[in-house]
Amino acid sequence: xxxxxxxxxxxxxxxxxxxxxxxxxxxxxxxxxxxxxxxxxxxxxxxxxxxxxxxxxxxxxxxxxxxxxxxxxxxxxxxxxxxxxxxxxxxxxxxxxxxxxxxxxxxxxxxxxxxxxxxxxxxxxxxxxxxxxxxxxxxxxxxxxxxxxxxxxxxxxxxxxxxxxxxxxxxxxxxxxxxxxxxxxxxxxxxxxxxxxxxxxxxxxxxxxxxxxxxxxxxxxxxxxxxxxxxxxxxxxxxxxxxxxxxxxxxxxxxxxxxxxxxxxxxxxxxxxxxxxxxxxxxxxxxxxxxxxxxxxxxxxxxxxxxxxxxxxxxxxxxxx
Numbered sequence: 415x416x417x418x419x420x421x422x423x424x425x426x427x428x429x430x431x432x433x434x435x436x437x438x439x440x441x442x443x444x445x446x447x448x449x450x451x452x453x454x455x456x457x458x459x460x461x462x463x464x465x466x467x468x469x470x471x472x473x474x475x476x477x478x479x480x481x482x483x484x485x486x487x488x489x490x491x492x493x494x495x496x497x498x499x500x501x502x503x504x505x506x507x508x509x510x511x512x513x514x515x516x517x518x519x520x521x522x523x524x525x526x527x528x529x530x531x532x533x534x535x536x537x538x539x540x541x542x543x544x545x546x547x548x549x550x551x552x553x554x555x556x557x558x559x560x561x562x563x564x565x566x567x568x569x570x571x572x573x574x575x576x577x578x579x580x581x582x583x584x585x586x587x588x589x590x591x592x593x594x595x596x597x598x599x600x601x602x603x604x605x606x607x608x609x610x611x612x613x614x615x616x617x618x619x620x621x622x623x624x625x626x627x628x629x630x631x632x633x634x635x636x637x638x639x640x641x642x643x644x645x646x647x648x649x650x651x652x653x654x655x656x657x658x659x660x661x662x663x664x665x666x667x668x669x670x671x672x673x674x675x676x677x678x679x680x681x682x683x684x685x686x687x688x689x690x691x692x693x694x695x696x697x698x699x700x701x702x703x704x705x706x707x708x709x710x711x712x713x714x715x716x717x718x719x720x721x722x723x724x725x726x727x728x729x730x731x732x733x734x735x
Contacts (some may be wrong), residue, residue, distance in 0.1 A: 495555030499642025579614025
């Protein structure tokens with residue numbers, strides 16, 4: 415281990431006879447094993463505009479273990495084997511979840527956004543005690559003794575309101591009708607609005623949140639299943655069992671989008687011919703009348719300009735004579 419002495423101004427020797435002392439580099443992390451000395455570690459992944467004193471323990475935690483496969487393995491063992499509901503995941507009967515859904519949930523957690531499929535394969539190749547099993551595009555914990563099983567929910571202890579999200583484009587078509595599931599688990603519900611938005615943003619960047627009235631659904635014969643502490647599932651939500659935002663704005667946006675799509679398809683269907691154009695024979699009566707009025711208006715303006723120019727010329731001729 416090499417130590418570099420600092421003077422009282424926080425400068426370190428650079429070996430230059432003209433400038434023997436200078437500040438540490440911008441890409442540097444200062445570890446302070448002793449008050450008067452420190453070790454310089456160049457890490458371009460962390461940028462510090464001014465040098466900071468951090469302890470050796472912080473260095474080991476923040477840098478040495480951040481991308482350590484062992485730490486990731488422990489975290490995945492907890493996520494897959496104990497509390498998948500805490501991250502918005504529902505395992506199937508065999509304890510499997512889709513790797514795609516797992517990576518999405520990890521990308522929402524600070525400190526684990528770097529995880530990819532290659533990191534999972536690295537754990538399987540480098541660790542003897544493998545914390546999970548992979549089957550094609552599915553993954554499950556090796557130790558599932560503490561994994562909560564999906565069971566019928568206790569109706570008396572259920573929260574009065576649950577929340578779920580659907581795609582914004584699908585909301586105008588779904589409103590007023592039963593909400594059906596988009597996966598094998600059923601309609602995913604949670605009493606936490608933040609969790610509902612977190613799950614909804616995995617399928618749409620701007621999802622629409624629906625409020626589920628539990629008692630109304632129970633009276634309609636809906637069977638709720640509980641998966642962990644924070645997640646519930648239902649095979650279907652009746653039309654009278656939920657409420658959502660007003661449809662007026664969504665309908666207007668949907669009509670505008672449909673019209674733009676039709677206009678774009680109409681333009682793309684026309685063949686491209688350089689130096690020429692095709693007559694549009696499919697115009698409606700209103701469009702033809704509008705174009706006729708527009709053409710007559712241009713003709714009237716053009717005739718007015720001609721008369722003004724004629725008068726100016728006559729006035730100039732009279733002044734010459």
